[in-house]
Amino acid sequence: CLAAGNAAAQGAYPNHPISLVVPFAAGGPTDVVARSLGASMAKTLGQSIVIENRTGAGGTLASQHVARAAPDGYTFLIHHNGMATAPALYRKLSFNPLTDFAYVGQVADVPMTLLGRKDLPADGMPAFIKYARENGNKINLANAGLGAVSQLCGMLLQESLGVQFTTVPYAGTAPAMTALLGGQVDVLCDQTTQTIPQIKADRVKLYGVTTLERIKTLPDAPTLQESGLKGFEVKVWHGVYAPKGTPPEAIAKFNAALRAALKDPAFTQKMAELGAEIVPESKQTPEGLQTWLKSEVDKWGGVIRKAGVYAD
Numbered sequence: 001c002l003a004a005g006n007a008a009a010q011g012a013y014p015n016h017p018i019s020l021v022v023p024f025a026a027g028g029p030t031d032v033v034a035r036s037l038g039a040s041m042a043k044t045l046g047q048s049i050v051i052e053n054r055t056g057a058g059g060t061l062a063s064q065h066v067a068r069a070a071p072d073g074y075t076f077l078i079h080h081n082g083m084a085t086a087p088a089l090y091r092k093l094s095f096n097p098l099t100d101f102a103y104v105g106q107v108a109d110v111p112m113t114l115l116g117r118k119d120l121p122a123d124g125m126p127a128f129i130k131y132a133r134e135n136g137n138k139i140n141l142a143n144a145g146l147g148a149v150s151q152l153c154g155m156l157l158q159e160s161l162g163v164q165f166t167t168v169p170y171a172g173t174a175p176a177m178t179a180l181l182g183g184q185v186d187v188l189c190d191q192t193t194q195t196i197p198q199i200k201a202d203r204v205k206l207y208g209v210t211t212l213e214r215i216k217t218l219p220d221a222p223t224l225q226e227s228g229l230k231g232f233e234v235k236v237w238h239g240v241y242a243p244k245g246t247p248p249e250a251i252a253k254f255n256a257a258l259r260a261a262l263k264d265p266a267f268t269q270k271m272a273e274l275g276a277e278i279v280p281e282s283k284q285t286p287e288g289l290q291t292w293l294k295s296e297v298d299k300w301g302g303v304i305r306k307a308g309v310y311a312d
């Protein structure tokens with residue numbers, strides 16, 4: 001790492017490809033953001049960014065891997081709200097999101113959508129609420145494990161409906177979506193970065209969006225709040241992290257490439273089409289991410305402890 005520090009100081013960083021770890025399966029929402037972001041950042045950095053999908057335990061295995069990786073400026077992690085929910089969900093977490101990383105910046109905010117399989121016998125949210133209450137644990141709810149935002153959304157949904165579904169975990173919502181399309185599961189709450197193409201192709205039933213306001217890309221979709229689930233809100237945010245001790249020069253260069261990508265039409269247009277919103281400049285900084293992460297750890301810690309959901 002000293003060598004990398006020196007290399008960075010000499011302006012040679014980066015001199016070989018950089019690994020960007022994605023905590024969920026290829027083809028899913030986090031992967032879609034990561035690949036598009038990586039392609040844009042590579043133009044600024046003059047090195048390729050290799051996406052590494054490290055799945056398992058709701059994203060915590062990937063975070064652990066990056067927390068323990070060499071702090072040489074060649075390993076980064078992109079993660080969402082799961083970074084903030086992990087301490088409450090996993091009692092034996094092997095890393096601390098607030099102390100074991102170097103922070104690069106935030107990327108984009110993404111709404112979620114509540115979907116049913118195409119032939120689920122409930123049209124529209126009022127019918128879905130009735131169906132959910134009548135069928136309870138006969139309904140299979142897919143998610144990407146404890147720590148996934150699909151799990152978080154599903155947890156809030158069950159709480160606000162007062163029902164308990166049967167949960168089916170996958171390594172990411174890409175395989176969960178495959179299961180929904182194949183009719184092996186009934187319901188999935190997932191990010192628009194994966195769901196919009198399926199919704200537009202009419203391959204799934206759309207019950208609503210998880211933001212408090214309707215979204216531009218799906219103007220006809222009601223919010224869950226307006227369908228009676230008062231205050232229901234899940235918004236997905238993304239942060240980029242490095243192992244603690246990564247040379248500041250490397251963080252600064254990676255951050256500059258991130259900020260350039262957040263202005264690059266190749267990236268921003270794709271995000272807009274998929275319902276994602278680039279974060280304001282104040283959040284694109286290491287401090288912006290760190291402050292936000294702390295507030296999210298506090299917020300979701302309270303919600304999760306109240307729900308009593310955790311892994312031993």
Ligand code: MLT
Pocket residue numbers: 024025028029030031080082143144147148149150151171172173174190
């Ligand atoms: C994914 O990329 O598969 C999702 O972000 C998983 C999730 O958090 O639901």
